[in-house]
Amino acid sequence: METSFIPPSPERTLEGWPDWSILIVDDEQGMLNFLVKTLAPRCHFVMSATSAEDGAHWLRGHHVDLVILDISLPGKSGVAWLKELREHGFTGEVILITAFADLDTAIEALRAGASDFILKPFRVPQILNAVKHCYERSRLRRENFVLRRAVVSTPGLGALVGNSASMQQLRESIARVAPVNSTVLLQGESGTGKELVARELHALGSRAGGPFVPVNCAAVSPELIESELFGHAKGAFTGATRARDGLFHYAQGGTLFLDEIAELPLPIQATLLRAIEDLNIRPVGSEQLVPLNLRIVAATNRQLSDEVTAGRFRKDLYFRLQVVDLTLPPLRQHKDDIAELVAHFNAQLAPSLGVEPLRISEQEMDFLRQYDWPGNVRELRNLIERSLILGSLNVSALYPGEARGPAADTQAPARPTDLHTLEKMHILSVLDSVHGDKTRAAQLLGVSRRTLERRVAEWGAA
Ligand SMILES: Nc1ncnc2c1ncn2[C@@H]1O[C@H](COP(=O)(O)OP(=O)(O)OP(=O)(O)O)[C@@H](O)[C@H]1O
Ligand SMILES: [Mg+2]
Structure with missing residues (x-):
């Protein structure tokens, strides 16, 4: 398979997008080399492929933020593949490139879900500008989304206060657990500081630069929660007129805080367990697995073991979650x-x-x-x-x-x-x-x- 993989560049002094992974698909080796050379020092990962099939191979195993796609590929055309990608729920940015200035193709490409369209030959600043625009747009989308949710999360959170023996112990546990990427379960009565601790775990962890996305599992209706969490493909159900990202997607590179996890309906508990074990998710109605790059912190003010005994919470998920279990003391x-x-x-x-x-x-x-x-x-x-x-x-x-x-x-x-x-x-x-x-x-x-x-x-x- 004609694929190549460029590891993250050690020095990133250039202006760039250090958290972005970019996939380039073009059958022309010279163009491919030029794009890889230009973009690799400016972003996290660059993957390259010479056909839609090779590109699909990368997408199955990696998180991709942007696809740069040549329209005239051997076999499946770029536009046809883009349509398929969108139907399967890919919501990242796509820049199409082509040698032929044909207005109809351009319109078709934009309709198929391309974010931008550039003509060959192009110069370095042109491609950098196009990537920059995509990056800005995607960052704004994410920020708006996270901001919208922040409104419903607890106000006035700051650092953990208290020097009693139990607070010191809690602080030590947080320091020990934060750098490890495993899922953490926070238990404790209402108002004991679970969300505050979840934010500390995020702030002290390796993904502190990424988003912190809180989800109140009790506040989402049981019918919607699966698509809310995992996203959905176009046509996944009545009313799903276009593909939509889920909360897992918005937490990529950061922390997903599943608050009130005991309220998660049983079928979703099974899906969540699979997601934690396989480190990927499948949007509702999609064939495509989306690899995860995030940390999950869960919280509940119930005794989760009691919920297991009562048959309201899956035992296997409980065991998976309580590997790292922090219990907050009541005041x-x-x-x-x-x-x-x-x-x-x-x-x-x-x-x-x-x-x-x-x-x-x-x-x-x-x-x-x-x-x-x-x-x-x-x-x-x-x-x-x-x-x-x-x-x-x-x-x-x-x-x-x-x-x-x-x-x-x-x-x-x-x-x-x-x-x-x-x-x-x-x-x-x-x-x-x-x-x-x-x-x-x-x-x-x-x-x-x-x-x-x-x-x-x-x-x-x-
Ligand atoms: N040790 C602490 N130091 C400083 N502030 C704290 C501490 N513990 C809790 N708080 C504050 O108390 C309030 C409640 O905390 P938080 O929202 O984290 O509780 P919770 O355990 O998530 O409650 P619930 O189960 O009801 O959602 C917040 O304003 C938080 O900042
Ligand atoms: Mg809370």
């Missing part, structure tokens, strides 16, 4: 960290809310240490945020209704007594702090967006 088990966490949230949130940091008395601190924190660190963070807005430690939300025990002493004296006014003030300041973004405000308040909207509508009516 009531590392109360030594409360003072440091309070100081951290105080310092982090006060400037962004535009208020003075809270002064917390010893007595109030005692209360915080006695409390059980069923909502863990998230509950503590929300408490500090709420209190900053109200101007003093406000524990009423921890003890709904009548304040009990030490809480009674920690109520701030100078706050409005009317509960409705208090609530309205609180909601308005939260809304204000996020510039009126209701989704974000609802998240901060710990209520659904609908509840928040209903409350705001009630004031309007009053």
Whole structure:
């Protein structure tokens, strides 16, 4: 087989696309050499082939971001092959090259899904420009996508705080596990910091430069989750009028964070297990296997072994995931960290809310240490945020209704007594702090967006 493989170049001082893999298909050896020589020092991998069949061979075994394709190939033409590629779900960029300036062919090529079209002979700057455009477009697509998802992920994540024995141990485990590429399972109650740890694993791992793509498995409908995760080919099901990439694709080169993994439907659990073991996926309705180059981090706030016993989670996937298993302690088990966490949230949130940091008395601190924190660190963070807005430690939300025990002493004296006014003030300041973004405000308040909207509508009516 006429294929050649150029390993990554050690010095990449040239302007380029160091994370991109490019496949060049042309039957003319001179052209092939010229393109390989031009592009190899500027990108991660260059693969070359002299026919569509050879090209297909590369695509089966490697992740390819861009195909540079000659139109007149022996056997199958470039345009015919491109149509096939698109039908099989290839969503990378494609630049077509040809010696014949024929408008009809150009139009046909663009219709078939080419990103660009250049005429032979061309000079180095022309091909570099075409690649640059493709790269920019693909980067923007990915960024938009990741940004869109970032909106629904937890706000305000920063570094892991706490020096208790259990936090130190957790930090050591993260440092040990991060550089290894194996799949990691994070277990722990809600609000213990699983997403924060997932981001740390990503940031300290070898794919830190790539995207971090969080997926809430509980939030995607069971009918859509397979195509959402793995993508789909054109015509895979009614309504699939064109091929679409899945979340695995967007996480290529980075980390895919599968949050609430216990909610994954059983059939998808089987598909996920295969993906983890074979390191490739098959988009829904596609024949083509797509090789994976990413790390998977999974999280759940359930005891996954219980889910296995109850028959809701596959045992084989559980064993595969728990090879590296980090369990986050509930806050009531590392109360030594409360003072440091309070100081951290105080310092982090006060400037962004535009208020003075809270002064917390010893007595109030005692209360915080006695409390059980069923909502863990998230509950503590929300408490500090709420209190900053109200101007003093406000524990009423921890003890709904009548304040009990030490809480009674920690109520701030100078706050409005009317509960409705208090609530309205609180909601308005939260809304204000996020510039009126209701989704974000609802998240901060710990209520659904609908509840928040209903409350705001009630004031309007009053
Ligand atoms: N050790 C910590 N240091 C600093 N911040 C923390 C720590 N643990 C948790 N947090 C903060 O608490 C909040 C909740 O954390 P996170 O979203 O990671 O929890 P989770 O375990 O994913 O919860 P859930 O299961 O409900 O999704 C976040 O704002 C996070 O930054
Ligand atoms: Mg979470």
